Every structure is written in C-alpha cells, then in structure tokens.
Amino acid sequence: MTLAPACAPEHSPGLADSHTGGGLPIPFAVAGTGLHLPPTVVTNKDLTRNLRTSDEWITSRTGIRERRRLAPELATSDMCVAAALPALEAARVAPSELDAIIVASYTADQPLPSTSVIVKQALGANRAMASNVSHAACASGIHAVLQAAHLLQNPSVRAVLVIGADCASRVIRPTDRTGGVFFGDAAGAVVLSRAETVGAGLLSYDIGSQLSYAVQIPGGGSRLPTSADTLTSGAHYVSMDGPAVWETATTRLPQSIANATRRAGLTPTGIDHYFFHQANINILGETLRRLEIPADRAPITLDRLGNTGAAGLFTALHTTAASGRLRAGDTYVMCAIGAGFHWGTLCLRQA
Known part of the structure; x- marks a missing residue:
C-alpha cells in the first residue's frame, strides 16, 4: 500500500514537531x-x-x-x-x-x-x-x-x-x-x-504539537484576566476556526497513526480497533480513507453524543470493551487531536 502524502515517513521535515517512541516492557x-x-x-x-x-x-x-x-x-x-x-x-x-x-x-x-x-x-x-x-x-x-x-x-x-x-x-x-x-x-x-501477558500494553506512540490559536478560550487566564470587559465580549467562550481544524486534523492524524503503527512493527490496516476522539464524522472518515482502514474498526459515538472533548475516545473504547469485543491479543489504537494544536496516537495490545 502506498500512503498518501499526508502519511509522510517518520523522519520527514514536516514532522519535526512530532515525537515517536517505542513501547514499554511492563505489560x-x-x-x-x-x-x-x-x-x-x-x-x-x-x-x-x-x-x-x-x-x-x-x-x-x-x-x-x-x-x-x-x-x-x-x-x-x-x-x-x-x-x-x-x-x-x-x-x-x-x-x-x-x-x-x-x-x-x-x-x-x-x-x-x-x-x-x-x-x-x-x-x-x-x-x-x-x-x-x-x-x-x-x-x-x-x-x-x-x-x-x-x-x-x-x-x-x-x-x-x-x-x-x-x-x-x-x-x-x-x-x-x-x-x-x-x-x-x-x-x-x-x-x-x-498484567502478566508478555507483549501486552503500550507498543508505541506518536505525540506532536504546533502552536495555533485556531481553537481557543482567550479569557480568564493571566494574559486576559476575568473582567467586566471579557465577560461582555464573550472571551470566556470557545472560538473555533473550522477550516484550520479540518486541515490540521486530516493531515496530522493520518501521519501520527502511520508513525505509531510503523514503530510498533505493524500497519494501519493491521490494527484490530481504533478509538478516536469523536470530533467530526467527516474528519474521522477522511482519516480512515487516507489510511485505507475499514470503517467498522472505528466505533462512532458522536452521532448521538456530539464532540465530548476528552471523553470522546473513552466513549468509543467503552463501546467496544463493554460489549466484550476487545479481546486478549487484540491490537488497538487511541488517537486524538485537540486545541493548541496537540495530537497523538497510542498503539497498544490487550492482555
């Protein structure tokens, strides 16, 4: 399989702000x-x-x-x-x-x-x-x-x-x-x-970040402390640049998954389960398409829950684990992107 340009090799110049590492010995x-x-x-x-x-x-x-x-x-x-x-x-x-x-x-x-x-x-x-x-x-x-x-x-x-x-x-x-x-x-x-199972646990990871104010809450911190003006202007609410989120997410998520799975000696299509931050159905669909991952490996909860922030990937994990479909020996990826921007992928194996 030839990866799209968004899935650049681990050491490409575009990934200078990403750190990819190996697993951990204790399962x-x-x-x-x-x-x-x-x-x-x-x-x-x-x-x-x-x-x-x-x-x-x-x-x-x-x-x-x-x-x-x-x-x-x-x-x-x-x-x-x-x-x-x-x-x-x-x-x-x-x-x-x-x-x-x-x-x-x-x-x-x-x-x-x-x-x-x-x-x-x-x-x-x-x-x-x-x-x-x-x-x-x-x-x-x-x-x-x-x-x-x-x-x-x-x-x-x-x-x-x-x-x-x-x-x-x-x-x-x-x-x-x-x-x-x-x-x-x-x-x-x-x-x-x-756990006692050798080879279970964290196999690899990829973590990256790049400063962006495309998604932010500007009010309430030390730069812009709470005041009558910040309350009136709505500075304590989230502001979001949708096109910037789309561009970053659909570039960084496939790159991060490709890097983490490569470091684990696996391929994106060889992973059993994907637990994504539930951001947007089109972002998830584009990420799966670029990596040729079957859609049925990535449970979706955003249709009935919306974007639940840091809870999103755990709602997806729960959907699979609670139904007994996360079995011993299964490989799974946890992947998310958030304001900042921060993104990351963990590649794991269940004991």
Whole structure:
C-alpha cells in the first residue's frame, strides 16, 4: 500500500514537531471501562429553535444528531465519579486499591482545587495520587493514558484510573452557530492494571504539537484576566476556526497513526480497533480513507453524543470493551487531536 502524502515517513521535515517512541516492557491491560451520559438530550431540531441552522446542515457537516447537556447544578467532577464507578466495578478494583487517578478535561470544576482531588475524595480513593491533564484539550486523554502507562512501569503501581470528561456546554456561547451544534457533555473512564501477558500494553506512540490559536478560550487566564470587559465580549467562550481544524486534523492524524503503527512493527490496516476522539464524522472518515482502514474498526459515538472533548475516545473504547469485543491479543489504537494544536496516537495490545 502506498500512503498518501499526508502519511509522510517518520523522519520527514514536516514532522519535526512530532515525537515517536517505542513501547514499554511492563505489560498492562484495560481491566474495566465506564461511561456517564447526562440524561438531558438536545436534538438538532431543538437547536434550530434558537440557532440559524438546520438538522440537515448539522448532520451533513458533523454527523451529529443529538448531544447531552449536564444539569446546571452539577459539574465535571460529578460526571467523572459517575463514569468511574462502573469502570471500577467492571475491573473488580476497589477505590482504595487505586494507585493513581488521572482526570483529562479542559472544563475543570474550578481553577483550584483540582478536579482530580475532588474525584479522589468522592470515590474514597485515599491512597491514590491525583493528577489533572488539561493542556491538550480534546487530546488530553491520550496524554493521560500515556502517563498511566509509564506509572504502571513502577513496581509499586498496580492500578490507574483514567477519566476523560468535559462539560463543553459551560464554555459555549449560547448563540454560537458552530460551537453550539458540535459539543456535548459526557465522561468516560478506564481502569488500567498490571498484567502478566508478555507483549501486552503500550507498543508505541506518536505525540506532536504546533502552536495555533485556531481553537481557543482567550479569557480568564493571566494574559486576559476575568473582567467586566471579557465577560461582555464573550472571551470566556470557545472560538473555533473550522477550516484550520479540518486541515490540521486530516493531515496530522493520518501521519501520527502511520508513525505509531510503523514503530510498533505493524500497519494501519493491521490494527484490530481504533478509538478516536469523536470530533467530526467527516474528519474521522477522511482519516480512515487516507489510511485505507475499514470503517467498522472505528466505533462512532458522536452521532448521538456530539464532540465530548476528552471523553470522546473513552466513549468509543467503552463501546467496544463493554460489549466484550476487545479481546486478549487484540491490537488497538487511541488517537486524538485537540486545541493548541496537540495530537497523538497510542498503539497498544490487550492482555
């Protein structure tokens, strides 16, 4: 198979901002997954009442038909806990047995204290190290799983809970015709635990970044602190340049997958499962097309959940794992792109 130009070789000049690495010797496995979806469903028809759009426009450009909205009295940590509990039950791991909890989210409950500590307290995971990953936005789940994989190389670490959760409805301008149709609220969780199967766990990875303000929340930081002016101007809401996202995603994701699978001694078509950040059906379709990957290897959840940020790839993982289709010996790829831009691919084998 000849890869398209977007899938350039590992050492091409265009990949100077990407780091591709090998696997890790200590095996681990997906021991259990969990999912939480807020009960409130917002359909495309619902959105047309307040936004200048149509069901046909939304579906054709995004693949999304409905999304969830978190109740106003709840926060991201509530979704995290609700997704973590079934994941722990499926893994047969008690909260007290967790060595670490890593929360991937760009919509923290508040600046301080960290959402991961709030989740740790709520679960009663008293001995767990608590960590947050927010810098990679929708790709933070990739960084979180990579961190968990490295923690599991330590003999004292046996089980790590990774949660991807975002409440994007809190950072979307109500009248935003673009952001308002894309994003949904959800949380997905996975328990990764030590395994005995030689060759399982992380086989390889590819992580990259390149500064861009195409997707940003400019207000509320040290450069533009919260003020009456930032509130009036809507600087605390997400702004997004759709064409820039398309160009970056459809270039970087195929490159990253090609590099990671190559480093693992595999090919993109030889991977059993693909768990993508659920960004946009057309971005996913173009990525699969460029790598000649059969569509049935990549479960889609965005049609009924929307773009759920860092939760997206975990909702896809849960769809396969909870149904028993992630079997021992299967290879799988986790892949995402987020604001910044950050992108990354993990190539793994289930124990």
